[in-house]
Amino acid sequence: MISFLQVEGLTKSFGDLVLFENLTFGIFEGDRIGLIAKNGTGKTTLLNIITGKEDYDSGNVVYRRDLRIGYLPQDPHFPEGITVLEACFHSDSEVVGVISAYEEALISGDSGRIEELVEQMDHLKAWDYEYRAKQILSQLKINNFDQKIEHLSGGQLKRVALANVLISEPQLLILDEPTNHLDLEMTEWLEEYLKRNNITLLMVTHDRYFLDRVCSSIMEIDKRSLYSYNGNYSYYLEKRQERIDAQNAEVARANNLLRTELDWMRRQPQARGSKAKYRIDAFYELEKKAKQEHDTGNVKLDVKSSYIGSKIFEAKHLSKRFGDVKILEDFNYIFARYEKMGIIGNNGAGKSSFIKMLMGQLQPDSGEIEIGETVRFGYYSQDGLQFDEQMKVIDAVRNIAEEISLGDGRRLSASQFLQHFLFTPETQYNYIYKLSGGEKRRLYLCTVLINNPNFLVLDEPTNDLDIVTLNILEEYLRSFKGCVIVVSHDRYFMDKVVDHLMVFKGNGELKDFPGNYSDYREWKNLMEEQKKLEVSEKNKKTKNEAKQIREVTTTSKRRLSFKEKREFEELEILIPRLEEEKSNLEVELSSGTLSNDELLEKSKRISVLIDEIDEKTMRWLELSEIES
Structure with a gap:
């Protein structure tokens, strides 16, 4: 290797x-x-x-x-003022360096340098770099190459950064x-x-x-x-548990030996002469090993939820749009007690806007949301909580509550509560600016849960959380005695937590699906396969019909009527025109310069053209058989 x-x-x-x-x-x-x-x-x-x-x-x-190395950072940044396409050339990759050097050599007229760089351009396949960039950007649903980088959403920026890395073919x-x-x-x-x-x-x-x-x-x-x-990950889970079990067994053995050695160490000093120094050293090694019991560091989210009544919320004739972008149209829904809904859909389809309407942060254009009197929201937003970075971790929690109720008369201090979230006593007195992105997210989750909500609304809760925290959060949500709405792109998380999905398909279209994400994906694949089968059957039927027409025209020869002859001549002119229009549309669609509206319009037109060409060609074949 x-x-x-x-x-x-x-x-x-x-x-x-x-x-x-x-x-x-x-x-x-x-x-x-x-x-x-x-x-x-x-x-x-x-x-x-x-x-x-x-x-x-x-x-x-x-x-x-x-x-050749390609690196995608967690939070990519580009200089303001550059376009999407220019961002793909904003890289320290070898290909971009050679392209820049080649352009400089052309400006300076250095023929020797140009000849040298042409060989490098050939070797690195740099001539079609811009084409590859546009191709990958289009596959990542970025079609406006001239859009300024500062106008992109977080998801679009991540896709541009991803394209930037992939086009260099590291x-x-x-x-x-x-x-x-x-x-x-x-x-x-x-x-x-x-x-x-x-x-x-x-x-x-x-x-x-x-x-x-x-x-x-x-x-x-x-x-x-x-x-x-x-x-893979499944294998890792299995073998990691075996490792932990083996470590714990070793610690248990060390503890048993330690008891024997402790008896010896407690004897009077003269029993421990210089010849027994090795045994004293061994005792301290055993003591060290005995203290190494494996701690999985689970986040224990056993926080009590407050009582919730039978009326949760009801959406009545809800509509919302931003300019030409339709989010909801005449949406009606009654949310049930203890319901756990997952919301999925492409970026920009309106998932976060729907959540903000529910939380009263965004007003619908029409319709209303009625919320039950006992509902007590706990809202974890995608944007996160804006902490005072100079505040200590413990103070961020104490500002909300000094004590947290666990039910049954049990209570935890703010410090004890934080320990359940893996914040050690030392970490609790750290300033927030010293925390990693994931630790800040975990602290934010802690501040959401300490108020004993009975309706959790979680907008992208999995971003930046480690797998251990995710596992415990999943277990907590599954046993949570309240309502849950989760917006997430984490398929594994959705499969473990939700009992049904609300799918935002875009343009105000929503689908309520009874199952988790894997169930939905399986159903969607089945529908796509069925659609392909129907198209295949339709094409097969069309071919059989054409064959029957040829057979009929072969056995019963006749001459074209005047009207049919004129139609035949018109078809010979019309079909090439339709083919040319179709070819031009295909070039435009693959150019990557069209807006989303233009892409939709031209895609519809090319679909109409294909049907029309098939129909006219079939008629031309029928008439040509008679003519021959």
């Missing part, structure tokens, strides 16, 4: 906080590695070290010479949370793209279906050490 990257003895710390120490691993051609760790334990830091964006304390990071692709802000359609597109292309991959993601279907090995950072598992 060809070695792409070797990391040896890598250690990184921030002051007294050691993220990891003595990490050693290699990446070889064809590897597809998923990196897993709790929030705040150094996943993004490790990626930044590998890509040369951050320094480290000790160790070595060695790349294969001339290795040999090693490093992705930090690639599915964050991507809708389900784009997530599945990226999943298929990575499975289809032979790219060596190292990525951090909380999307467990993505890990399971794309990765061939998993690396986990746990307690500053690295553990490798040669399999």
Whole structure:
């Protein structure tokens, strides 16, 4: 196997906080590695070290010479003022560097340099770079190449950054949370793209279906050490549990031995002469091992929910649009007690707008939402809570409540409550600006739940949360004695939590589906297959009809009437014109310069043209048989 990257003895710390120490691993051609760790334990830091964006304390990071690397950061940034297409040239990749050098050589007229760069352009296939950029942007549903980068949504910006990385065709692709802000359609597109292309991959993601279907090995950072598992996410779960069980068994054995040694250590001092020093040292090693019992660090979300009545909320004739974009039209719905609804749909279809209308942050154009008197919302927004970064973690919670009720007369202090969320006593007195993105999200989740809501509204709760936190949040939501609405692109999360889906299809069209996401995907695939079968059957029927016409015309020869002869001549002129119009439309549709409205209009026209060409061609064949 060809070695792409070797990391040896890598250690990184921030002051007294050691993220990891003595990490050693290699990446070889064809590897597809998923990196897993709790929030705040150094996943993004490790990626930044590998890509040369951050320094480290000790160790070595060695790349294969001339290795092409593509890196997608968790939160990509581009300079304001540049267009979408220009953003694809805003890269330090070798291809972009050669293109820039070639353009400079053309301006300066350096013929020797131009000749040298032409060879490099050929080698790197840089001549069609802009075409490839437009092609991938179109596949990622970015069609306005001249739109300014600052006008893009978070999801669009992530897709442009993704295109920026993919068009350079890297040999090693490093992705930090690639599915964050991507809708389900784009997530599945990226999943298929990575499975289809032979790219060596190292990525951090909380999307467990993505890990399971794309990765061939998993690396986990746990307690500053690295553990490798040669399999996908399902295999990792199995083997990780075996490792934890083995560690716990070893700790139990150490505890038993420790009791025996403790008796010996407690004897009078003269029993411990110089010859027994090895036994004293062994005692302290045992004591250290006995204290290493594995702690999975589960977030225990056993917070009491307040009583909720039978009336939850009712949407009556709800309509909303933004300009020409229709979000809802005459929408009616009665939400049931203890209902757990998942909301899915492409970005821009109106999911977050619907949530904001429910929360009273956005007014509908018409209609109303009636909310029951006992409903007590807990709202986790996509934008997150704007903390005072100079505030300490413990103070952020105490500002909301000094104590939290667990029911049955049990209460927790703010500090105890935070410990359930993996905030150690030391971390609680850290300033919020020192927390990682995922830790801030976890703190935000904590502030939502401490008010004992009975109706949780969660808008993209999975972004930036680690897998351990997600697992416990899922278990909590499944047993939550209240109502839940979840907007999420995390398929695994939706499968475990919701009992039905509201699918936002766009243009105000909604579908209420009774099942989880996998159920819906299976049903959708079945419908698509059925549609293909119907088209195939229609084409087969058309061919059979044409064959029958030929057979009839062969057995009963007759001459064309004057009217038929004129129709035949008109068809010979009309069909090429229709074919030409169809060909021109196909060129426009693939140009990538059309707006969404123009794409829709021209797609409808090309569909009409295809039917018309088929019909006219069939008639021409019929008449030509008679003519011959």
